[in-house]
Amino acid sequence: MKISKLGAIALSSAVACFALFSQAQAETLRLSHNTGDTTTWHKGAEKFNELLTAATDEALSVRIFPNATLSGGDQMKQAEMVSRGALDFVVTSAINVTPLVPEMAVFSLPYLYSNYEQVDATTGGEPGKQMSDILAAHDIVVLAWGENGFREVTNNVHPIKTPADMEGLKMRVAGPMYIDVMNALGANPQQMQWTETFTALQQGVVDGQENPIGAVIIPQRVYEVQKYLTSWHYSYDPIFIGVSKKRWDSFDDATKEKVREAAVEAMVYQKEITRKSTEEGIAFLREKGMEVYEPSADELQAFRDATQPAFDTWAAKVGADLVKSFQETVAATN
Numbered sequence: 389m390k391i392s393k394l395g396a397i398a399l400s401s402a403v404a405c406f407a408l409f410s411q412a413q414a415e416t417l418r419l420s421h422n423t424g425d426t427t428t429w430h431k432g433a434e435k436f437n438e439l440l441t442a443a444t445d446e447a448l449s450v451r452i453f454p455n456a457t458l459s460g461g462d463q464m465k466q467a468e469m470v471s472r473g474a475l476d477f478v479v480t481s482a483i484n485v486t487p488l489v490p491e492m493a494v495f496s497l498p499y500l501y502s503n504y505e506q507v508d509a510t511t512g513g514e515p516g517k518q519m520s521d522i523l524a525a526h527d528i529v530v531l532a533w534g535e536n537g538f539r540e541v542t543n544n545v546h547p548i549k550t551p552a553d554m555e556g557l558k559m560r561v562a563g564p565m566y567i568d569v570m571n572a573l574g575a576n577p578q579q580m581q582w583t584e585t586f587t588a589l590q591q592g593v594v595d596g597q598e599n600p601i602g603a604v605i606i607p608q609r610v611y612e613v614q615k616y617l618t619s620w621h622y623s624y625d626p627i628f629i630g631v632s633k634k635r636w637d638s639f640d641d642a643t644k645e646k647v648r649e650a651a652v653e654a655m656v657y658q659k660e661i662t663r664k665s666t667e668e669g670i671a672f673l674r675e676k677g678m679e680v681y682e683p684s685a686d687e688l689q690a691f692r693d694a695t696q697p698a699f700d701t702w703a704a705k706v707g708a709d710l711v712k713s714f715q716e717t718v719a720a721t722n
């Protein structure tokens with residue numbers, strides 16, 4: 389009787405230990421992003437999960453929540469939630485972080501970049517490190533930079549060839565800097581969640597929007613509700629995989645390395661598929677019935693001149709030193 393009681397205690401504590409052990413062994417963390425599950429953001433997040441699960445022998449994995457559902461549909465709120473440890477991981481783009489960290493607007497200053505080489509020189513160089521340090525001060529650890537891309541304008545009213553063509557267009561924008569850019573162009577901007585934009589375009593609540601071709605316009609089928617696209621490359625938007633400092637600090641050094649490596653590799657993949665889809669994208673969009681206008685260098689200069697006031701306003705908000713750091717790296721790259 390005594391022995392079997394002891395045995396039962398031993399057995400039940402062994403079961404409890406095992407349960408605890410396996411719980412510690414397999415932890416599922418939450419990753420939020422604010423686009424649909426067909427985008428290259430989502431594919432990058434899936435790749436991260438795949439690599440992390442494999443690298444940790446399934447001890448760590450992430451569950452991906454698209455469309456900003458974990459922040460109640462608010463795409464700007466994700467950064468703040470990661471910052472206070474209410475979310476583990478986030479995949480989001482720079483512009484969504486600007487309400488919390490205004491310096492993040494530096495990437496998207498109108499016509500800061502002319503090509504991918506310049507982008508890569510900044511995200512892979514000193515400016516990218518400076519931005520990671522700024523985000524770290526907000527308890528967001530940047531693991532790797534990926535790509536939303538150069539944002540192109542679409543609408544349903546007419547082709548956009550000159551700044552004057554923007555006059556009076558009702559434009560959906562994602563964040564505060566783009567309000568100023570659209571105002572500089574004489575358009576009527578309106579800030580709206582991305583998840584509400586497709587319906588707003590469909591119902592004519594707004595005439596147009598702006599987003600990158602490969603990462604968003606194609607996978608989210610914007611061509612079904614928009615007739616005209618102009619590849620004006622007016623603003624670049626990076627994405628990143630970030631983790632809350634709270635979660636990051638809970639990892640030992642070996643785990644940190646695995647998490648970072650998985651993120652870096654996932655974002656290399658994400659950038660690759662985004663650029664490929666963007667490259668093939670204009671032909672695809674024409675096939676789908678969109679009328680695409682590709683401005684000449686002179687025409688681009690007219691948009692650059694017209695958006696200069698918004699550049700200046702936001703360069704001041706970002707801070708002269710940070711803007712200079714980006715501009716110097718851009719100027720040193722062709």
Ligand code: X2X
Nearest residue numbers: 422423481483562582599
């Ligand atoms: O909301 C947008 O336009 C999107 C998806 O590109 C961003 O998250 C900034």
